[in-house]
Amino acid sequence: MLKKTSIYLLSLLLFSSCGIINIRKTGDTADKFDNYTEDLTGSRIQFEDLPVPSFSSSAVDNSGPINQDLERRIGQITEENDKEKFVNGFTILIYSGADRERAFEVRNEVYSEFPDIQTYMEYNQPRYLVKVGRYINKIEALATYEKMNENFPSSRITPDRFLKNREKEEKKEENLEDAEK
Numbered sequence: 001m002l003k004k005t006s007i008y009l010l011s012l013l014l015f016s017s018c019g020i021i022n023i024r025k026t027g028d029t030a031d032k033f034d035n036y037t038e039d040l041t042g043s044r045i046q047f048e049d050l051p052v053p054s055f056s057s058s059a060v061d062n063s064g065p066i067n068q069d070l071e072r073r074i075g076q077i078t079e080e081n082d083k084e085k086f087v088n089g090f091t092i093l094i095y096s097g098a099d100r101e102r103a104f105e106v107r108n109e110v111y112s113e114f115p116d117i118q119t120y121m122e123y124n125q126p127r128y129l130v131k132v133g134r135y136i137n138k139i140e141a142l143a144t145y146e147k148m149n150e151n152f153p154s155s156r157i158t159p160d161r162f163l164k165n166r167e168k169e170e171k172k173e174e175n176l177e178d179a180e181k
Helices: 002-017 065-083 100-113 138-151 166-180
Strands: 086-097 119-124 127-135 156-163
Touching: 086 100, 086 138, 100 119, 100 127, 100 138, 127 138, 127 156, 138 156
Parallel strands: none
Antiparallel strands: 086 127, 086 156, 119 127
């Protein structure tokens, strides 16, 4: 009998705990807090007002030793940069391969599709390289790359070094050609 009673109590306990669980929503809607305000000025850190700077023409002095040192150093950097013959930059590589005739075909195709964009062809043994443009930053090359990528899907932006004065020489040649005409 004790077994029956203990089984009965155990089953009653199990079945009663498996009943429907009532979940009540606690809290209120957001509408209740629409008019809520809180004043935190008492707990905020207070800072003194900053003094108002007074500017006068005599206050700015460009002849100080710091400005002289800066101008001297900027001059040194400019001279060092002028001595450099090459500029690090980026070009768009359209073709790279050993087939000379294919390189010329690609170069001519670029000339016909994009006549306003400068195209260069190089031979680095044993490869022929067809490159487009010369850019200082990679972002500058991106617009041209997007145009090229439609017709030449294997194109890519590559780092390159090119002569600093080459563009000036090309402009001189163009001016001479225009003068002869």
